[in-house]
Amino acid sequence: HLLDRYILAKTRELVVELTRLMDAYEIAAACQRIVQFLDATNNWYIRRSRERFWKAEQDDDKRAAYDTLFTVLETLCRVASPLLPFLTEAIYRDLTGEESVHLGDWPDPEELPADPELGAAMDRVRDLCSASLALRRAHDVRVRQPLRRLTVAGAEAPLLERYAPLIADEVNVKEVVFQRDIESFASFRLKVDARALGPRLGPQMKTVLAAAKAGEWTVEGDELLVSGERLGAGEFQLLLVPAEGVACQALAGNDMVAVLDFDLDDSLIAEGYARDVVRAVQQARREMGLRVSDRIRLQLDLPESWSGATAFGAWIGEQTLAPEIDFGAFSADDAGTSGEVSSHEVEIGGETVRFTIVPAS
Incomplete structure (x- = not known):
C-alpha cells in the first residue's frame, strides 16, 4: 500500500536524521524532527488509514496496516528514547512486552525500505491537500460538504496524478484534474x-x-x-497571484495552484447533509461509551429540506455501523429489550436534526 511504503520510508529518514543530529548534540533540531514525524504519522498516515484499521474483514490489507503501524511506533520509541525516556518506556513496554526500551539496540535504517521519490511526492500531496483545505476555509465551506472538482495546475502537476484517489478523499471532491497550464488561474x-x-x-x-x-x-x-x-x-x-474571480491557492513552493469548484447541485448538497449526520452520530456514539466495533440501530428524523440525504442511507449505515436505519419519528416501544435508548437533538446549519441510537443486541 502506498501509505505503508510512505510512512516506512519516512521512518527510515527519521532514524538517519536523528542519528546524525544526536551525534552532533543538536538536541533542539532532533526534537523538532520528531514533532514533524509525529505530524506525518498521526495527521496523515493514521488518519488516512482509518478505514483499513476499522473494517471488519481480517484481510491482508488490514494486517499490513497494523504491522506497519507497529513497526513505526516501535522504531519511534527507540530513536526518541534519549529525548523522551519515560513516555517512550511506557509505550514501548505496552507495545512489545519487552523489559525496557533502554535495553534495546539503536534502530538500523538499513532494515527499513528507502523510497525518496515516494516520500517527496507524498509530501507534495500533503502540501496540496493543506492548500485545498485552506481554500475551503477561506470560502467558509466545511470539509464535509463534497465539491465537484479540484484542479491542480503547474508544470509538475501531472506527476501527482497517481495519487488522485487519495487527494479526492482527503479534500472531499468528486474529481481531481491535473494540468500543466497555470496561466488560466494565476500569474x-x-x-x-x-x-x-x-x-x-x-x-x-x-x-x-x-x-x-x-x-x-x-x-x-x-x-x-x-x-x-x-x-x-x-x-x-516568484509569487503566484490568483486571477480575478478564481478560487485558487498557491502551494508552498509557489510552482502549483489548487483550484476548487464551489458550485453545488442538489446531489452534492444532500451528500453534505449525510456527512453531517454521520459526524453527529459518531459523536453521540463516543458520548455513549460505545466501542468502535459496536453495532447500533439508528433512527433519523431529518428536516424536510434534508430529504435528499435519505438517498445516502446505506452509506450512513456503513459509516456508523448501523445495519438498520429507520427514517421518521421513533417510538421508545421499538427499542424492546435490546438495550438503552439514547435520543439526541443537534443543530446543524440552522436546522434541527433528531436521532435515536439503540445498541444492537
Missing part, C-alpha cells in the same frame, strides 16, 4: 529582495525594481534576467 509576480541586491547593484537598483513591477523579466534556469541584470538564488522570489 507570477516578481518580488526582488532590495536588501540583498542594493549593495551589488547600487544606482541600477531603481531600474531593476521598476522593470520587476512592470513584469519585464524572464526566467533562465535557476536565474532571472531583469533590466539586463541576472538575479540569483536568494535575490528574488
